[in-house]
Amino acid sequence: MNDEVGSELELSEDNDDQAKPTHIVGIGASAGGLEAIEAFFKTMPPDSGVAFVVIQHLSPDHKSLMAELLSKRTHMPVHRAEDGMWVEMNSVYLIPPNKNLRLFHGRIILSEQDRDSRGINLPIDIFFRSLAEDQGAKAIAIVLSGTGSDGTSGIRAIKEELGMAMVQVEETAAFDGMPRSAIATGLVDYILPPEEMPAQLLSLQATKHSQ
Template identity: 45%
Template structure:
């Protein structure tokens, strides 16, 4: 994959399935970006997020069960009991630590900021806690874009509110509008 392509990291937790459904159902296919979905998963249960999202988007959806290069127009999902990072546009899968609090979103977004700079886009949807704040700050600091679900439209507004309070997201809105905004941003950037 070209090193100047956009990579979109999407973080979600409690209430995130509905937000992801709306987001991906509103997102047009063939956008000039790769998408990586990071959610808080139970360690012991196989995630069905890949099959769930296949019904919501025309893009191909794959589980990131092993290290893999990313491709435009693909959606990659985090498997259970792992963390994923990105380096040189390759998704790297790591075993999840024994730490109780899950920082999977921060871990991925922080690596995304370093690897993709201004081509990094963070989208943080519904969830409890503040996972995503540290990573979003790094995305912003490296010239990337941060989009956040409005807390009032989220099942659990903690994660979005943490970013609104602690960072400067470029857009705060419902998942459907965030999808439209992201599509517009990507298509406009492709014209230049």
């Protein structure tokens, strides 16, 4: 490695320390999740010190407009996740189609979708488990509207590492399969409408800072 490359690497590491989020929030959503995601970010302040990674079930052939839509709901920068990106505070990262997303030492790692023996890919569980392993008690999982049970085993992993789990109240979800499955674990800390979740996150921040 030459000196110039080494200096750039040191600088990027320094910048990462300065921009390190207090918590990383994984938001999992599937069918009917767009409205819930928008409601969440509409009330989430842009300067909380937290980072957000949104994991949706995306059609491989459909161009997602999530980045454009979310940019109208938040003053935080909204990024389409790229392999190797640092996850920085006060920023939102969106999973791309046909990919699974994991965290490793605060960086985004993208890989091709890997389906199980039933031909099913569970991107929310995959991300939540890596979030738990990478961030420990600084990991927060949020499950919003969707069918099926993606996110449920990931919440178990988050709670094993003493992270926090929030789930959309079933009555407000367009599709309640994912919220209902997550709630049935008995491990969820808060069950709320999406627009009320940011206040609870800020309350967590205040508690951590006062300790």
